[in-house]
Amino acid sequence: MSVIQPRGWCPTLFAPMQSGDGLLARIRPPGCILTAAQARAVAAAAATFGNGIVDLGNRASVQVRGLRVDTLAAFTAAMLDAGLALPDPAAEARRAVIAPVLAGDDPSASRHGAAVAQQVADMLAGETALAPLPGKFGCLADAGGVLPLGGIAADVRVMLDGESCRVALDGSWLAAACAPQDAAAVVRALLLAFLALAPDCPAPPRRMRNLVADIGAQAVFTQAGLAAEPAAALAAPDSTVGWVAYSGAGGTFLAAPPFGSLHATTLAALADLSERTADGLLRVTPFRALALCGAGDPATLADAVAALGLLSGPADPRGRVAACPGAPACGAAGAATRADAALLAQSGFSGTLHVSGCAKGCAHPEPAGFVLTAEAGGYALIRHGRAGDPPVLRGLSLPQAAALLRESQTA
Ligand code: SF4
Known part of the structure; x- marks a missing residue:
């Protein structure tokens, strides 16, 4: 049964938030990827059960607006049928990971990005000891390449650079080095350390950066049984809209709705466009844009995206x-x-x-x-x-x- 959260809480599919235009439910596509069929399912459900407005969140989420108490159960069922959420509401609430945007497509990104993001998501969903974490907690896997996530905050951050893997806390650049296949276990140890240390703070922290500010990152790594040393952040991308070229050949096209908001019909049209001209996927980025990989001619795509009313390049002042x-x-x-x-x-x-x-x-x-x-x-x-x-x-x-x-x- 869904629990409706008051405004200001962190909504999920199963615990939508009350907003001025109805209920808002947040969907986290697995791996931050929508297949064309899943995008059409979101669009159809948003138009049928909500007010047709779909927002892209800065945590690589998709938010459907204008849902109602009497349409909520049907909307939730549609999203579960589309494979866009886990059936266990508690596991779904914990599964908060921003995945590398271009995993598997950008040849300059670490080849481990998608697997690490999936392993962290599986660990979070399966680890019931992490249930007391505050609802806004989230992790991130950054694989570098042409769309690094250096400007995106996360409570725990896995930074992949080729074969190198380091895990850092928000508010500090101390990091623990590990093999990519061990990253999920390191993230788990750091989250459990947060739960162990937070109650002893004078004002119990709600986010990792608050705990780091209170007691220092080193104390969290020590509690987790991990050695840490200073590490440089991965960069932020040069551009997050329009054509982004890979080093060598190819690239990806980032279609950005104005102010991160698009209508369901536009989302369905983008799914069709990706099937016609790209790899049939819409990658949900934390830059409030949808990435089309394997795309053909950038100019043709720019025209098609602009015809849908979306930003197609960095020159657009929006x-x-x-x-x-x-x-x-x-x-x-x-x-x-x-x-x-x-x-x-x-x-x-x-x-x-x-x-x-x-x-x-x-x-x-x-x-x-x-x-x-x-x-x-x-x-x-x-x-x-x-x-x-x-x-x-x-x-x-x-x-x-x-x-x-x-x-x-x-x-
Ligand atoms: S959505 Fe805008 S108006 Fe509403 S709480 Fe946030 S900043 Fe304020």
């Missing part, structure tokens, strides 16, 4: 704008952020813009060059900060905000 669902989708929102963001994207500005429905800043936890946070009297402007930081101006209307962005371009 790629520099983050916006949360806003009103009416979120009950906490003070503005229709995505509609406003679409207009502001055309105003001409340099740098990055974050349009947030409230100070929580869900769409972009990191700082942005310009932040517009909706408040009771209009937008508050924050420069080089986060949605909840002190503003430099308040009470801005949308035209006033657009004018400020335009002026910044010419200043």
Whole structure:
């Protein structure tokens, strides 16, 4: 039976979250890959049982919006039939792993990426001793290559570089070296260490980075019985939209919906496009884009993706704008952020813009060059900060905000 979570909790398929436009359920495609058939199943279920809106999450998840209490059971059954979740709700909740985006396709990525991600996911699903972990806990396997995950946070991070494998904690670059086939056991030991150490902290930490800040990463590795030494992070990718070439021949095409949100019909059309022109898969990335691998002519693909209303290259200014669902989708929102963001994207500005429905800043936890946070009297402007930081101006209307962005371009 599904349990509906209040806003702000971490939703799953079996525990959807109440939002302004209905219930929101989060799906974690196994290996962060949707087959064309699975993508069509999500699209059909979103249109039939939800409001047809599908969001891509920054944890490589797919979120279906606008579900209702009376459609939830049928939606859950459809996702289970499609092989998109485990039948055990507790195991499904623990199975939070971001997999290497291009595993098996990018020749410059570690060949161990997909197997390590699968082993970590299987370990998490099967290890009931990890049930007390906070719901937002998540792991990541980074295989490097042309789409490394260096900019994506995770409580425990496996970093693969060729045959080398290291496991690090969020908030520190100390890492334990191991063979790739032992990575899941190392991740397990570190998560159990968190559970053993967290209760002794004055304010029990909710994430690994909080524990690391309290007692240091070395203490966590020691508790886990692991030796650790400093390790460099894998890089962040140069581009996360449009054609990304592999070293040598070939590449992948990242189709990015504006602000990470697309309609079910567009998702189904992308599944058809991948079957016609690529490998028939949609790889779900933490960059809020879907990757089509084995693709043919990049220009033809760019035209097809643009015809679907998606970003097809880094020149599209919407790629520099983050916006949360806003009103009416979120009950906490003070503005229709995505509609406003679409207009502001055309105003001409340099740098990055974050349009947030409230100070929580869900769409972009990191700082942005310009932040517009909706408040009771209009937008508050924050420069080089986060949605909840002190503003430099308040009470801005949308035209006033657009004018400020335009002026910044010419200043
Ligand atoms: S940031 Fe946006 S989505 Fe998050 S709680 Fe505020 S209004 Fe809602």
